[in-house]
Amino acid sequence: KVFTLSDFDDCSEKVKARIKILDKGGVQLTAENLGKINIPPPITTAAEQKRILGLQHMDDLISMSDGQIWLSEELYKSGQRPALDVQRSLTRVGVGADTPSRADAPAIKELAGGLRFELAQAASLSGADANSGADRQIRTRDALLLAMHQERETRLLSEECICLLAARIGTLDAAIVDGSLAGTDKGSQVIQALIKHVKNVVPDALNSIDETLDLTEVNRNDLEDAIKSFSIS
Incomplete structure (x- = not known):
């Protein structure tokens, strides 16, 4: 999938500036190209947002149980x-x-x-x-x-x-x-x-x-x- 500039509207100004440079240089805004400069692809669908949120909750649960002890x-x-x-x-x-x-x-x-x-x-x-x-x-x-x-x-x-x-x-x-x-x-x-x-x-x-x-x-x-x-x- 090739992203557009509008897909990055919710990103930081620093990320948007880098994206504009890529776009101006004719570089396709694909997940592969974004990964080369350590920019995560934008979340463009509700399903993807739900998946990311679920992974975040899983990380939180793992963090909570990592080294947790119960004192009685x-x-x-x-x-x-x-x-x-x-x-x-x-x-x-x-x-x-x-x-x-x-x-x-x-x-x-x-x-x-x-x-x-x-x-x-x-x-x-x-x-x-x-x-x-x-x-x-x-x-x-x-x-x-x-x-x-x-x-x-x-x-x-x-x-x-x-x-x-x-x-x-x-x-x-x-x-x-x-x-x-x-x-x-x-x-x-x-x-x-x-x-x-x-x-x-x-x-x-x-x-x-x-x-x-x-x-x-x-x-x-x-x-x-x-x-x-x-x-x-």
């Missing part, structure tokens, strides 16, 4: 920090380069893979039969919540790895059974003692994680051995 007052009152409702949240991993523990670090990506799904699945198992295996999933959920629980303190990347890995390999299960849940003094004491213990046992592995942001197989094995040697009393 009920979870906050129960002591969970952060009080994140994973079933209602839709999140993406961000850069977080200005924080001690980076969300986009390879180490975090390795340990947090599938985390949201696990938490959401466990949240839907309340009231399930005790012999269905639901109790184990719920215990794992509580261990992960304990590992992630923070009040106002910040953690190093290596410290986050200690906590998440401890939950992943079942070390925190005993604490959960003992009532050391997220948001309790007992739970906080267990996590603090765990971090201190691992720091004393494998300091070089932790330094490597903080420096490289990665969790190598060697460092992971060292962390697992140190975590397993921790006694929850």
Whole structure:
């Protein structure tokens, strides 16, 4: 389709001036030629206007849901920090380069893979039969919540790895059974003692994680051995 000068009446004066130069030079005002100078073709029909508006609304919805989290007052009152409702949240991993523990670090990506799904699945198992295996999933959920629980303190990347890995390999299960849940003094004491213990046992592995942001197989094995040697009393 070849456009006319009148098709650009609603455009800015700058665009109209450029269009007039093209027209005066005998250049056909086609979408292809306009694209060469980064001028979008004008919207000339009601159907096209409706399509563009629909795409704009879609972009707005994507933008709204990109990184959106749902904080629950009920979870906050129960002591969970952060009080994140994973079933209602839709999140993406961000850069977080200005924080001690980076969300986009390879180490975090390795340990947090599938985390949201696990938490959401466990949240839907309340009231399930005790012999269905639901109790184990719920215990794992509580261990992960304990590992992630923070009040106002910040953690190093290596410290986050200690906590998440401890939950992943079942070390925190005993604490959960003992009532050391997220948001309790007992739970906080267990996590603090765990971090201190691992720091004393494998300091070089932790330094490597903080420096490289990665969790190598060697460092992971060292962390697992140190975590397993921790006694929850």
